[in-house]
Amino acid sequence: IQQSLDLPPRDVDGRGGKRKGAGRPPKGARSSERHKKRPKVDPRHPLHVTLRAVADVGSLRKRDVFHAIGYATVAVAKHDRFRIVHLSIQTNHVHLLVEAASKSWLKKGMQSFQISAAKLINRAWRLRTGMRRKGQVFADRYNARALTSPRAVRNALCYVLNNWRRHDENQRIVARDWKVDPYSSAIAFPDW
Numbered sequence: 187i188q189q190s191l192d193l194p195p196r197d198v199d200g201r202g203g204k205r206k207g208a209g210r211p212p213k214g215a216r217s218s219e220r221h222k223k224r225p226k227v228d229p230r231h232p233l234h235v236t237l238r239a240v241a242d243v244g245s246l247r248k249r250d251v252f253h254a255i256g257y258a259t260v261a262v263a264k265h266d267r268f269r270i271v272h273l274s275i276q277t278n279h280v281h282l283l284v285e286a287a288s289k290s291w292l293k294k295g296m297q298s299f300q301i302s303a304a305k306l307i308n309r310a311w312r313l314r315t316g317m318r319r320k321g322q323v324f325a326d327r328y329n330a331r332a333l334t335s336p337r338a339v340r341n342a343l344c345y346v347l348n349n350w351r352r353h354d355e356n357q358r359i360v361a362r363d364w365k366v367d368p369y370s371s372a373i374a375f376p377d378w
Contacts, residue, residue, distance in 0.1 A: 224289060224292075224330065225289075225332070226288075226289055227286050227287075227288055227289045227291075227292050227332070228332065228334075229285070229286070229287045229288065231332045231333055231334050232271065232283055232284065232285050232332075232333050232339060232342075233283070233284050233285070233286065233292065233330045233331060233332055233333065234281070234282075234283055234330070234331045234333060234342045234345075234346065235281070235282040235283075235284055235296065235328050235329065235330045235331075236279055236280070236281055236282075236328065236329045237279060237280045237282070237300070237324045237328045238278060238279045238324065238325045238326070239278050239279060239280070239323060239324055239325065240322055240323060240324070240325050241278075243307065243311070243319075243323055245277045245278070246275050246276065246277060246278065246279075246280065246307075246369075247275060247276065247277055247369050248310075248314075250310035250313065250314055251275065251307055251310055252275060252368075252369050253310070254303060254306035254307045254309070254310045255273065255275060255280065255303050255306070255307070257302070257306055258299055258302040258303035258306055259273065259299070261298060261299070261302040262295050262298045262299045262302065265291070265294065265295050265298065267286065267287035267288070267291040267295075268284065268285070268286045268287070268291045268292065268294065268295030268298075269284065269285050269295075270282055270283070270284050270295075270299065271283045271284060271285060272343065272346055272347060272370070272371045272372075272375065273346070273370060273371050274346045274347060274349045274350065274367060274369070274370035274371070274372075275369040275370065276349060276350070276369075280324075281345070281346045281349055282299075282346075283333075283342060283343065283346055284296075284330075292330065296328055296330075300323075300324050300328075303323065303324070304321075304322065304323035304324065307323050308320055308321075308323065343375075346370070347366070347367065347370055347371070347372040347375060348367070348372075349367070349370075350367040350369070350370065
């Protein structure tokens with residue numbers, strides 16, 4: 187004869203079920219993108235991707251970091267189903283406009299870009315400071331938003347290429363004479 191086990195309900199003893207503090211703990215003081223299933227990627231729609239850098243990297247708006255990220259975009263150019271169309275580097279984050287054939291190609295392309303950029307940024311850090319830096323450069327996960335209409339694409343393009351104005355980088359003494367952001371792909375945009 188099968189005997190029954192008299193166990194307390196799962197939430198009474200503090201294990202299992204929905205409760206405060208359950209789940210994956212956030213990384214750092216300001217956690218990034220929530221860990222939920224990403225939506226499908228339609229190859230007809232470009233994506234606006236935002237990557238946040240970890241705090242100990244410092245400002246990304248340095249010439250050697252710009253070159254490192256530029257070389258990282260070249261490294262992902264080998265993928266024929268993923269491409270970075272435009273980018274903008276801010277103090278603590280990077281905006282990208284990308285095209286991907288599917289969700290798996292977005293994942294592969296972003297992994298390739300993040301790994302390549304992290305290695306090159308760490309190398310640039312070592313050459314600039316003389317100290318070795320290794321490890322994570324971009325915090326947690328990237329945020330990707332599909333641009334499903336021509337208006338959304340135009341707005342995202344304006345937002346990415348002019349993001350330095352939003353962060354008042356164009357008011358700095360070095361950049362006052364610049365019409366476009368020197369730390370973006372705006373110089374290559376033909377339709378100003």
